[in-house]
Amino acid sequence: MASPDLSIVTGALSYSGKHIARKLLAAGQRVKTITGHPNRPNPFGDKVEVAPFSFEDPGGLTDTLRGASTLYNTYWIRFPMRGMTYERAAENSKTLVRCAEEAGVQRIVHISIVRPSKDAPYGYYRGKAEVEAAIQASSLSYAILRPTVLFGGEDILLNNIAWSLRRFPVFPIAGKGDYKIRPINVDDLAQLAVEQGQHAENVILDAVGPETYTFRELARTIAQTIGAGTLFIPVPRLFMLLGARMIGLAVRDVLLTRDEINGLMDGLMSSDEPATGTTKISDWLQQNWDLVGTVYASELRRR
Numbered sequence: 515m516a517s518p519d520l521s522i523v524t525g526a527l528s529y530s531g532k533h534i535a536r537k538l539l540a541a542g543q544r545v546k547t548i549t550g551h552p553n554r555p556n557p558f559g560d561k562v563e564v565a566p567f568s569f570e571d572p573g574g575l576t577d578t579l580r581g582a583s584t585l586y587n588t589y590w591i592r593f594p595m596r597g598m599t600y601e602r603a604a605e606n607s608k609t610l611v612r613c614a615e616e617a618g619v620q621r622i623v624h625i626s627i628v629r630p631s632k633d634a635p636y637g638y639y640r641g642k643a644e645v646e647a648a649i650q651a652s653s654l655s656y657a658i659l660r661p662t663v664l665f666g667g668e669d670i671l672l673n674n675i676a677w678s679l680r681r682f683p684v685f686p687i688a689g690k691g692d693y694k695i696r697p698i699n700v701d702d703l704a705q706l707a708v709e710q711g712q713h714a715e716n717v718i719l720d721a722v723g724p725e726t727y728t729f730r731e732l733a734r735t736i737a738q739t740i741g742a743g744t745l746f747i748p749v750p751r752l753f754m755l756l757g758a759r760m761i762g763l764a765v766r767d768v769l770l771t772r773d774e775i776n777g778l779m780d781g782l783m784s785s786d787e788p789a790t791g792t793t794k795i796s797d798w799l800q801q802n803w804d805l806v807g808t809v810y811a812s813e814l815r816r817r
């Protein structure tokens with residue numbers, strides 16, 4: 515029997531899943547997490563039970579999910595690494611959905627991406643579309659939330675833009691920098707997820723904040739707020755990619771992928787839908803200007 519007060523969150527020891535788990539606990543829910551790093555320090559102590567992802571053992575994964583009424587799913591990969599591909603991540607996600615059905619879970623709140631498409635030139639977006647289709651074909655009721663780019667907490671992308679602005683005298687902007695970006699605060703996404711976990715109808719919502727910038731405007735706003743006198747120089751797309759690669763080599767990480775740069779320039783980090791988050795990134799920057807970008811956030815170190 516599914517218990518209405520037990521939720522499963524994938525990745526509650528990582529980024530957005532941690533914020534979702536925090537809000538669920540505050541709302542009086544019991545929370546269990548599934549993670550690839552079960553031995554990572556658990557900020558929730560014994561309030562959040564930890565289980566490993568076991569995609570190769572669907573029976574075990576089903577047992578882990580049994581008893582929960584809602585699954586909050588953040589599982590995905592930012593880029594292929596160490597044998598993990600988008601195709602494999604999509605298969606794992608579909609296994610998770612099947613196991614959730616088998617376990618008697620009633621609802622999935624799934625974190626996707628704005629504008630997923632099976633025909634997208636980017637594996638990230640194709641894989642996301644495939645997983646969304648599997649969820650819609652399942653017996654679970656669903657809320658599919660499609661964020662653009664997250665900020666706040668332990669975010670990577672905007673933090674590392676601020677980090678670069680603090681460290682380097684020049685900042686390359688691919689092309690005119692007039693492509694739009696509309697970030698959402700990670701707590702707003704978590705709030706939206708928890709609210710949607712309480713409903714039963716099927717919904718697909720873009721998860722977007724109240725402010726839309728061009729990329730050039732956003733980079734300038736960050737620079738001004740943190741007090742960086744950085745010079746912005748327009749460069750061809752390839753130069754931005756090469757620059758990102760060089761910084762990535764220096765910090766032993768992947769700063770930005772080719773798909774992220776192309777997706778950003780294609781307008782895939784924005785949306786014309788109504789705002790579903792309330793926190794303005796300009797306000798958040800004012801409140802966090804002394805912290806944002808002071809430490810590089812490494813994707814590879816988290817993995």
Ligand SMILES: NC(=O)c1ccc[n+]([C@@H]2O[C@H](COP(=O)([O-])OP(=O)(O)OC[C@H]3O[C@@H](n4cnc5c(N)ncnc54)[C@H](OP(=O)(O)O)[C@@H]3O)[C@@H](O)[C@H]2O)c1
Nearest residue numbers: 524525528529530549550551588589590591625662663664
């Ligand atoms: N961050 C953003 O700006 C952003 C923007 C748009 C959409 N999204 C979507 O939002 C969701 C959550 O993103 P997030 O940034 O909060 O992710 P995250 O916390 O870093 O990771 C979410 C989950 O995916 C697992 N995971 C991540 N990379 C993996 C890899 N290479 N191999 C195996 N497992 C991996 C994590 O495993 P562990 O539990 O082991 O850490 C965790 O359980 C994702 O579906 C993402 O596509 C994020």
